[in-house]
Amino acid sequence: MAAEIKAPPLREFPSPPPILPGAMEKSRPYVASDKIQQAIGFPGQLTEGWEQRAITHMGEMLGKYRSLKVFLDSCVHCGACSDKCHYYIGTQDPKNMPVARQDLMRSVYRRYFTLPGKLFPKLVGARDLTKEVLDDWYTYYNQCSECRRCSVFCPYGIDTAEVTMVGREILDAVGYGQKYSNEIIGKVHRVGNNLGLPGPALADTLTGLEEDIKEETGVDVRMPLDEAGAEVLLVTPSADFFAEPHVDSLIGYAKVFHAAGIRWTLSSKASEAGNFGLFIGNYEQLRAIALRIREAALELGVKRIIVGECGHAWRVAYSFWNTLVGIGAGGKDPFAVQLQSQLDLRYRQPMHICEFTWDLIERGALKFDKEANDHRVVTFHDSCNVARASRMGDHPGGQFEIPRAIIRAVANKYVEMAPDTTREKTFCCGGGGGLLTDELLDLRVKGALPRMESLRAVADENGVNFMATICAICKAQFTKVLPYYGFKMNMVGGVHQLVSTAIRLGTPH
Amino acid sequence: MSAASIVFALLFYAATAVLVGGLAWRIADYARTPAPLKIPTTPAPITRGGVALRMAREVIFFESLFKGSLWTWLFGWLFHASLALVLARHLRYFTEPVWGWVVLVQPLGVLAAFGMLAGLAGLLARRVLVDRIRYISTPSDYLMLVLLGLIAVSGLLMKYVARTDVVAVKAYFLGLMRLDWQPLPADPVLYVHLGLVAALMIVFPYSKLLHAPGVFFSPSRNQVDNPREARHLSPWAARLDRS
Numbered sequence: 001m002a003a004e005i006k007a008p009p010l011r012e013f014p015s016p017p018p019i020l021p022g023a024m025e026k027s028r029p030y031v032a033s034d035k036i037q038q039a040i041g042f043p044g045q046l047t048e049g050w051e052q053r054a055i056t057h058m059g060e061m062l063g064k065y066r067s068l069k070v071f072l073d074s075c076v077h078c079g080a081c082s083d084k085c086h087y088y089i090g091t092q093d094p095k096n097m098p099v100a101r102q103d104l105m106r107s108v109y110r111r112y113f114t115l116p117g118k119l120f121p122k123l124v125g126a127r128d129l130t131k132e133v134l135d136d137w138y139t140y141y142n143q144c145s146e147c148r149r150c151s152v153f154c155p156y157g158i159d160t161a162e163v164t165m166v167g168r169e170i171l172d173a174v175g176y177g178q179k180y181s182n183e184i185i186g187k188v189h190r191v192g193n194n195l196g197l198p199g200p201a202l203a204d205t206l207t208g209l210e211e212d213i214k215e216e217t218g219v220d221v222r223m224p225l226d227e228a229g230a231e232v233l234l235v236t237p238s239a240d241f242f243a244e245p246h247v248d249s250l251i252g253y254a255k256v257f258h259a260a261g262i263r264w265t266l267s268s269k270a271s272e273a274g275n276f277g278l279f280i281g282n283y284e285q286l287r288a289i290a291l292r293i294r295e296a297a298l299e300l301g302v303k304r305i306i307v308g309e310c311g312h313a314w315r316v317a318y319s320f321w322n323t324l325v326g327i328g329a330g331g332k333d334p335f336a337v338q339l340q341s342q343l344d345l346r347y348r349q350p351m352h353i354c355e356f357t358w359d360l361i362e363r364g365a366l367k368f369d370k371e372a373n374d375h376r377v378v379t380f381h382d383s384c385n386v387a388r389a390s391r392m393g394d395h396p397g398g399q400f401e402i403p404r405a406i407i408r409a410v411a412n413k414y415v416e417m418a419p420d421t422t423r424e425k426t427f428c429c430g431g432g433g434g435l436l437t438d439e440l441l442d443l444r445v446k447g448a449l450p451r452m453e454s455l456r457a458v459a460d461e462n463g464v465n466f467m468a469t470i471c472a473i474c475k476a477q478f479t480k481v482l483p484y485y486g487f488k489m490n491m492v493g494g495v496h497q498l499v500s501t502a503i504r505l506g507t508p509h
Numbered sequence: 510m511s512a513a514s515i516v517f518a519l520l521f522y523a524a525t526a527v528l529v530g531g532l533a534w535r536i537a538d539y540a541r542t543p544a545p546l547k548i549p550t551t552p553a554p555i556t557r558g559g560v561a562l563r564m565a566r567e568v569i570f571f572e573s574l575f576k577g578s579l580w581t582w583l584f585g586w587l588f589h590a591s592l593a594l595v596l597a598r599h600l601r602y603f604t605e606p607v608w609g610w611v612v613l614v615q616p617l618g619v620l621a622a623f624g625m626l627a628g629l630a631g632l633l634a635r636r637v638l639v640d641r642i643r644y645i646s647t648p649s650d651y652l653m654l655v656l657l658g659l660i661a662v663s664g665l666l667m668k669y670v671a672r673t674d675v676v677a678v679k680a681y682f683l684g685l686m687r688l689d690w691q692p693l694p695a696d697p698v699l700y701v702h703l704g705l706v707a708a709l710m711i712v713f714p715y716s717k718l719l720h721a722p723g724v725f726f727s728p729s730r731n732q733v734d735n736p737r738e739a740r741h742l743s744p745w746a747a748r749l750d751r752s
Binding site: 065067076082084099100152323350389 | 535538539542543544545546547548550551552553554555567571573574576577578581582585632635639640641642644645646647648649650652712715716717719720723724726727728729730734736737738739740741742745746747749750751
């Protein structure tokens, strides 16, 4: 299969491509096995009577989520979103237009929950929930990376991610789950992180990294694990522990803590910032996975919680942690107060590692040799969940300014990509939202097209040779797909990888 | 009193009841349904005042649509702005004496009927000509444009071609409002106009016209971006903390 996968040609003028119905109807991720499903409390298989269970579940979701109800009612089919999805641009499959993806569910909603759909289904595009429709859900709700780009352009703010999440939630509830995401959720509960790296292996890895840093810099930079009484708990995606280029950013965080003289620790219990409960739209999983962080923070007695470079994890941490498990401020109920009275609320809780590093830079607490990055011409890829579903700093848009400010503080050569592909209009890397799995590689390569076009432009015109990003999935995805577009795979890396290169650690001791 | 006068009287009472009752029920339903998570599309305002401004820009200028598709924005905004003027102008048939600002808006309101038609024609053209939008269009999408277009055309016909007795029409509607029924002029174009308007009122709470109240309840647009500062908790989610 890998041999057939080819990158689509870059467009000379990025105009919306014509539709190719059915272009991606064969692209589907592996279905979760009984064992994977049952391990996280879902039925193992699609069994007799699933139609009724699916509709009942949809009714429950409509009662729990205002977003779903309002979004399904409000769309006028204006088409403003129709050319905004990277998967549509890359595949031309019309069911990858955000509105058409929503309509897969809207048509069923109309049939079962609205008067016109019950009376005149054809007139309003309402359909029965058949096996074919459910298969379409499985296929196309697994071709959405929940990046929210469509929601920026919708006159009603309709966010297809919300519909995709409910689609996956209903599929899970009737025993038709996706292997990749659900297997990972099982692992995070069983072992503590998405990659299934057990505590002792993690300790070994960290010791090895300390030795590497010592060898490279002559300085004893620590990577503490489970140290009670540390001021900071760092929660980072588990890919940071051993994947390339992720690990270089982990080294960067450690150097920043070292240079600032702040006592910090990782946790073997909360050795994963990622929360795939978001991808499958399941509130209970989202909460259960976030609870690990709360428990680790309470056990270790930390005053601050900082999150490493991971896009969806930062969305969950910034936007949801306070709601889910009380990591934040302003809680008045006993559950929230228990943790919030322990945290030092003079600091933002939780805090992004970029906010932390930037605060130190602004205070003059860090020193850099910017020339150390002179072999790099850097650009910055805004990760979707950071850009459109979170914030950094005290002002709207801080999530764009702070990472760029750090890059400019540590590197001399920085170039922006085209403005309609950055900041809130950024394109997904093509691998987010629970799609970072090999059987979806064709989709992932095609979905990267718009980002590759803007990268090609700055690579050719400005000699850009390094695309910095602050997301573990972006890093893994680009490492894989860059070669399909004729780029070197090591062209992508973290913001703290740049920090790591330039930071002064003081004299070796 | 003609049979038509009675039929239209009953029709408008029914249509008003469906419109008001249906919308009230929808709005109550939206308001009652919790939004358990903070999901504003960011960058988002960090204060309530900021959210009010964002919503105002969205509702008055269609800010997001402007970013999304210039042509759709142009036709859509032209249609909606024209419709607002036309509706304002029509207040003269329901008020006595006519409010001062309605008198002022009158000449613009007449012109706006052409704006409505131009906007609708543009939106229809996009629906037919752009392959992506043709793909997502259902019969009801076309019918809605046709319905609104026929309302505008029949209105214009009464203004410029087959003039109707607007004084009598006004007396008729004031009569309906005061429960003192008056005869409706026997004019086929007027019947068409009123019939289509009643149809529009009836389908409003059951169709995509719900985008009008919907936008105000859209969590991605109406939430304040302050999740770290305040704990946002819906009743059903709060119960999980106590288990």
